[in-house]
Amino acid sequence: MNSQLENQARDDAFARRIRPHMAMMRRQCVRLAGNAWDGEDLFQRAMLKCFKAWQKRVTRTFTKAYLYRIISNTWIDEHRKVRVTEHAQESFDEIAACSEGKKTSEQFISAMKIVLERLNAKQRLVYLMQAGWGLTAPEIAKRLGETEGNVRVIYHRAKRRVASDQPGADTLPDERRLARYINAFQSGDPDRLLALYREEAHRHHVRESGFGDSGFICRMAA
Known part of the structure; x- marks a missing residue:
């Protein structure tokens, strides 16, 4: 029970930090991806990276430049990894x-x-x-x-x-x-x-x- 409460508190804290930037992140993801579907996939991956980075340092500030870099690196990594089978x-x-x-x-x-x-x-x-x-x-x-x-x-x-x-x-x-x-x-x-x-x-x-x-x-x- 304590673990669930701690997880909930952690998630709520992250939500308060990232929520003001989510609309901007979505727009940037769609712009990079070129369509809404790929943009949503990119947004999900970028959000997960932000969450993991925040877990490592909860005092982290989410500046626009930092978030743009996360999105860009996620996009680049995706294209570097893809091997069409x-x-x-x-x-x-x-x-x-x-x-x-x-x-x-x-x-x-x-x-x-x-x-x-x-x-x-x-x-x-x-x-x-x-x-x-x-x-x-x-x-x-x-x-x-x-x-x-x-x-x-x-x-x-x-x-x-x-x-x-x-x-x-x-x-x-x-x-x-x-x-x-x-x-x-x-x-x-x-x-x-x-x-x-x-x-x-x-x-x-x-x-x-x-x-x-x-x-x-x-x-x-x-």
């Missing part, structure tokens, strides 16, 4: 066109591991359906019970995560789980992927009881 899309194209008897390639297995490691359950479902099978956003939205706009946002973010060096949203997949996804994808049956998604979504149901770093940043950004 073209083999992932090539592998999905290859498997989608395969006959049933063709052996699964090592390249495809590697691509599926990236998808399992880096994407959350919903991103994974949308990415495999759209990048792998070529389904349209309206088709996926109807199956998933999401709006078409939400599906486009999910797919956009999933593509960025697949193509980046960012830490994965998941642990290394075990062989059974990997095999289930490969089989479901190769079957071409959306209901099999949907069943896996529902199973994973249920297993990873919201577990945050306090703010925590990432949860707090999302609440601040809302």
Whole structure:
């Protein structure tokens, strides 16, 4: 209980410091990124860096110059890190066109591991359906019970995560789980992927009881 109260007090203190600068930071992020979606991703990463820097020195002053530098460095780092994994899309194209008897390639297995490691359950479902099978956003939205706009946002973010060096949203997949996804994808049956998604979504149901770093940043950004 004391720990939760301390975390809450810490989060509140950071919020008081950063809140007056958030609108300016968002504008700068959108300007650098060139669009609202990428700008929001950049804003989230910059906020997390500010939070971690503040944790190390709570007397830190957030000047405009300092925040601009955080945003610029975050943007530069992102572009330096990105390695577009073209083999992932090539592998999905290859498997989608395969006959049933063709052996699964090592390249495809590697691509599926990236998808399992880096994407959350919903991103994974949308990415495999759209990048792998070529389904349209309206088709996926109807199956998933999401709006078409939400599906486009999910797919956009999933593509960025697949193509980046960012830490994965998941642990290394075990062989059974990997095999289930490969089989479901190769079957071409959306209901099999949907069943896996529902199973994973249920297993990873919201577990945050306090703010925590990432949860707090999302609440601040809302």
